[in-house]
Amino acid sequence: MYTSINLKKRLLVVFLLLAAGLLIVLLRLTWLQLVRGGELQEKALRNRLATVPVPAQRGIIYDRHRRELAINITSDYIGAFPPEVRDSGRQEEIAAKLAEILGQPQEEILKRITRPTGFEFVARRVDFEKARKIRELKLPGIIVVPENRRYYPNGMLAAHVLGFAGIDNQGLEGLEAMYDKELSGVPGQIAREFDALGHEIPQATHHYLPPQNGHSLVLTIDQTLQFMAERELDQLMHSPTNPRRASILIMNPNTGEILALASRPAFDPNRFADFPPEVWSNPVVRDAYEPGSTFKIITAAAALEEGVVKPEDKFYDPGYIQVGPDIIRCWAYPLAHGSQTFAEGVKNSCNPVFVSVALRLEEKKPGSFYDYIQGFGFGHPTGIDLTGEGTGILIPREELKPINIATIGIGQGIAVTPIQLAVAVAAVANGGKIIKPHLVKEILDSQGKVIRRIDPEVQRQVISPATAQVLRQLLEGVVSGGTGRNAYIPGYRVAGKTGTAQKPGPGGYQEGKYVASFIGFAPANDPQILALVLVDEPKGYPYYGGVVAAPIFQRVVADALRYLKIPPQYTVGPKEGEKKPVEIPNLVGLPLEQAKAKLQALGLEARIEGEGGVVVAQIPKEGVVVPQGTKVILFLQGKGDKLRVPDLTGLRIPEAAEVLEALGLKLWPEGSGQAGEQSPVPGTLVPPGTQVKVKFYEPTQPNLGP
The missing domain is CATH 3.40.710.10 (DD-peptidase/beta-lactamase superfamily)
Structure with missing residues (x-):
């Protein structure tokens, strides 16, 4: 009797344990199916689908007259499906051939094409000849896909306005970055199905989501x-x-x-x-x-x-x-x-x-x-x-x-x-x-x-x-x-x-x-x-x-x-003494008379500092554009044991130093700004190498020029 009761108790415990286990399994199935079903289905789909990105075409940037400033040109990228590469058993061979054509380390390529992922980029923006060679090899698990990349047909023209786009055609600077959302569009994709072992499912449907091309900009720039x-x-x-x-x-x-x-x-x-x-x-x-x-x-x-x-x-x-x-x-x-x-x-x-x-x-x-x-x-x-x-x-x-x-x-x-x-x-x-x-x-x-x-x-x-x-x-x-x-x-x-x-x-x-x-x-x-x-x-x-x-x-x-075809407002006739802008020539090394003749021909005046027949320095320098009538200071150096100190009034330290050095004298500056007082005074005869002490004045607040 006692044994029968114990047996019944044991059976009840076993039954309760089995019932509890079944309940747990049912609850787990309910949780997985009803609560996480969509999420897990999505993961399963991702596990068996390898997606190949299809970039959208970036919008064109035009000037105000619809002339192209930023366009798209086609290049290729090399992609790999690692499961197919591994399944072929030719990983080393494939990596070696790609490395030879692309000029990349074989070890790096081997890592990419054998990663535990569905798809990997091997190289981007590959030129036409390299892409052609790879395409002709028909390597298992390797694809060559055309993609667009940004191109600026005018080179540097308006570079600070346009900015530029990166390797994924994302705007990084300028208008490319400011209007990236409008220009970039929405990329598409192609999905291929694989089984649990990573083999492509024969006759499986390839899912294609077309890209949405970006909008284009017409600028105010001409x-x-x-x-x-x-x-x-x-x-x-x-x-x-x-x-x-x-x-x-x-x-x-x-x-x-x-x-x-x-x-x-x-x-x-x-x-x-x-x-x-x-x-x-x-x-x-x-x-x-x-x-x-x-x-x-x-x-x-x-x-x-x-x-x-x-x-x-x-x-x-x-x-x-x-x-x-x-x-x-x-x-x-x-x-x-x-x-x-x-x-x-x-x-x-x-x-x-x-x-x-x-x-x-x-x-x-x-x-x-x-x-x-x-x-x-x-x-x-x-x-x-x-x-x-x-x-x-x-x-x-x-x-x-x-x-x-x-x-x-x-x-x-x-x-x-x-x-x-x-x-x-x-x-x-x-x-x-x-x-x-x-x-x-x-x-x-x-x-x-x-x-x-x-x-x-x-x-x-x-x-x-x-x-x-x-x-x-x-x-x-x-x-x-x-x-x-x-x-x-x-x-x-x-x-x-x-x-x-x-x-x-x-x-x-x-x-x-x-x-x-x-x-x-x-x-x-x-x-x-x-x-x-x-x-x-x-x-x-x-x-x-x-x-x-x-x-x-x-x-x-x-x-x-x-x-812009904005008509002139009045007719300009020749005016006597009209001052036109001219470019100052290089006069250093010329005899005084020849230098003066050059200045006169351009409508410029000469101010002579020193004695002698040859110009050793000039202010302003060559290349400066000034109106006709401007005085050009010509510094001369004569022969003899003594040199005449020039008038440096108004010159800055670098200009004064250059003039004195050309004359064979040295500058001893005090202060900063423009030259004022100097010692010895202008016109004094001094031996070569003499130091000329010049006081330079800068106002409490700097001078602002015209």
């Missing part, structure tokens, strides 16, 4: 104008001026459309990896600099709008102006402009005049100058459709002192991006409106149909049309009879402003390093085109914007006006 701008930059970079960097921006001031945007040094986007990364970025959009006298346009606009100055108001320039304990000198110091109207002060780019106006504005309405600076767009991005736009640098409003107002009024103590300055000056040209700049005009679908247009966007009215008109007339005077004479274009009314700013660095401003610039628009009474020329660290002397940048503006805008 390829011809872009070429004109880059042509001038290439000539500049190979001239004696040979700056560290230079840029040209051309835009329509009425619409905000960027017609050309060029910088040097540049890079070829087809081979971007061959160039240092620092040249990939767009300095016109990203980099900030002290604008110098070009910023005086903003000072004048604010003062005219607030009524604190009129064109006929009188000022007196003794060569400097004192603001508290600080002294700000005019760029012409030790000379002075004397008595002049505000209109004449704009022509002369006179620092004391603009300092007075800025302080007058702040005195009338504290904080108003800062309001106008921000209103013109400085201190925040313009919103241009390029990646990495900079904001510039402003002194915080609460930290502004009178000296800050004074220096900002002449374009110092503030850093702006070139695009910010162009947008601000465009407001003067278009009647006072701040317009958002843009580079893309239209977006097209894969069939070429316009799906989006980018229309001009007026952000705000910063000054009145009446103020803008008065200021346009003042800026026209800068070109017709002021510091911007080298920007004069026969037949057209041109308005603009020169700028020369010393570059700041650790511990203060850097001796001999300047940014020369010119910004202007034409025709002055009906502006259709605006251009900014920026030359960073031009070599030699003179380095002023009116001499270095204005002639480039003149050539680019003159060509652009003709190309």
Whole structure:
């Protein structure tokens, strides 16, 4: 009886255990089937499917006239299905043959083609001949598939605008990165089925998901104008001026459309990896600099709008102006402009005049100058459709002192991006409106149909049309009879402003390093085109914007006006004594009379320093473009035991050292800036090798040139 009861208990326990096990299995099956069924089915599908990517075709980038700037060309990639390769038993042979054709290490290829995956890339962007050889081998598990890659048919043209795309056709810089989502499209794929052992299932269906090609962009850039701008930059970079960097921006001031945007040094986007990364970025959009006298346009606009100055108001320039304990000198110091109207002060780019106006504005309405600076767009991005736009640098409003107002009024103590300055000056040209700049005009679908247009966007009215008109007339005077004479274009009314700013660095401003610039628009009474020329660290002397940048503006805008078929406003006849820009020749080594004859033939004048028959040094140097009538200093060296000390007034340390060395003398400099006092005095006869002690003066705030 007892044994029967124990047996029943044991059977019950076994039954309960089996029931519990069955329940667990049922619950597990329910969990796997109902809860995780979809996920596991997806994994199973992935395990037996090997997908081959089918890249989408990237959208084309056109200029405003539908000329191709970025296109796609076909290359091939080599892919491998590792299960098929392993199943063939020829892994080593396949790796050896691929390595021989592709020029890659056999060990690396063997690792790729035998990995425990369904598909592997072996090589990308393989040239036609190599792909053909591999295709003809018909290696098991190896495929050759065509793919698109980005190609820029014009090489460096507009490289800083277009940017470039990477190996997977992803945008990495410029418009390629900014509009990557629109350009890239959606890739497709081909899926092949394999069994659990990695063998392809015979007669299995190949799943094909077609790619969706990307949208195309029509830019505001005009390829011809872009070429004109880059042509001038290439000539500049190979001239004696040979700056560290230079840029040209051309835009329509009425619409905000960027017609050309060029910088040097540049890079070829087809081979971007061959160039240092620092040249990939767009300095016109990203980099900030002290604008110098070009910023005086903003000072004048604010003062005219607030009524604190009129064109006929009188000022007196003794060569400097004192603001508290600080002294700000005019760029012409030790000379002075004397008595002049505000209109004449704009022509002369006179620092004391603009300092007075800025302080007058702040005195009338504290904080108003800062309001106008921000209103013109400085201190925040313009919103241009390029990646990495900079904001510039402003002194915080609460930290502004009178000296800050004074220096900002002449374009110092503030850093702006070139695009910010162009947008601000465009407001003067278009009647006072701040317009958002843009580079893309239209977006097209894969069939070429316009799906989006980018229309001009007026952000705000910063000054009145009446103020803008008065200021346009003042800026026209800068070109017709002021510091911007080298920007004069026969037949057209041109308005603009020169700028020369010393570059700041650790511990203060850097001796001999300047940014020369010119910004202007034409025709002055009906502006259709605006251009900014920026030359960073031009070599030699003179380095002023009116001499270095204005002639480039003149050539680019003159060509652009003709190309855009904007008719001349008046007929230009020959004018007696008209001053034309000329390039200074190399006169070193020439006899004095021959050098003077060369200068006379070009309409230039000679100032003789020293005695003798041969020129040993000259200021300005060869290659500098100056207006006719400019005086060229010729330094002579005579024979005998004594040398005559030259007059070095106004020269910088490198120029003074070069002149003295050419004469057989030595420089003993004191201070920095421009030469003032010297000992022995000019004209003194001294033995060869004598040291000439020269005091160089730099104002408390650096001189800003015209």
